[in-house]
């Protein structure tokens with residue numbers, strides 16, 4: 001029988017995040033206007049894992065930064081549970097390509113950093129920090145410093161750090177892009193496990209078609225800049241998914257379709 005930790009406690013019919021007709025224009029220092037995003041519509045359902053694929057410079061990071069409250073959008077709406085987001089830091093956990101851990105803090109203190117920043121009670125989150133560190137297989141490393149960890153271990157710390165305040169949504173911007181392919185495969189399985197245990201809604205940016213198909217419930221494809229969503233496909237493989245899935249015909253057919261959507265840009269990437 002499947003253990004309780006894999007039971008879905010979320011409501012997949014509830015829209016958690018909705019992005020409506022979002023536009024973003026940047027003003028460059030030279031005074032030009034850059035149209036980064038146009039007509040973006042995205043809905044994230046509660047507990048859903050959604051990936052975004054798109055050519056470099058199409059606005060993926062811009063979209064993630066808008067959701068994270070790091071960048072303002074030019075027009076349109078971003079709603080969380082039907083309401084405008086007043087404080088993104090509370091609602092979103094963010095993982096970037098590079099782990100950006102503070103080198104003078106231990107693993108445990110890095111994980112607890114958002115609690116400090118958000119002025120929450122450290123003692124209340126200590127047990128949860130320790131159990132999250134264990135969940136990603138880093139028990140025993142709580143008192144190590146970032147430079148004593150491998151790249152994959154550091155990225156696991158940054159994922160745990162993004163989850164510590166129990167955000168509504170986990171935003172991930174190419175979190176495994178800097179890792180070697182074997183470590184990346186392991187991290188994909190690791191992330192699947194975290195997702196199945198925590199049942200977090202995840203918005204995941206990647207350049208890897210197979211990573212997107214392996215991890216997601218839905219994959220969205222963006223056009224070249226100004227970015228808009230040009231394709232959306234549902235991925236129905238049952239979970240937990242094993243890495244061998246990536247060698248099946250069905251998986252290959254979906255990857256091929258996505259590669260076609262991305263055009264010649266992605267053709268030589270994987």
Ligand SMILES: Nc1ncnc2c1ncn2[C@@H]1O[C@H](COP(=O)(O)OP(=O)(O)OP(=O)(O)O)[C@@H](O)[C@H]1O
Nearest residue numbers: 026027028034036055056057058059060061062225
């Ligand atoms: N602060 C900024 N000022 C002006 N233009 C910007 C700024 N940030 C991003 N841009 C431009 O907006 C566009 C989208 O950039 P963004 O970083 O969102 O792309 P991306 O899809 O994440 O690319 P990549 O896959 O290479 O990470 C690019 O043309 C970029 O040059």
Ligand SMILES: [Mg+2]
Nearest residue numbers: 060061062173
């Ligand atoms: Mg980017």
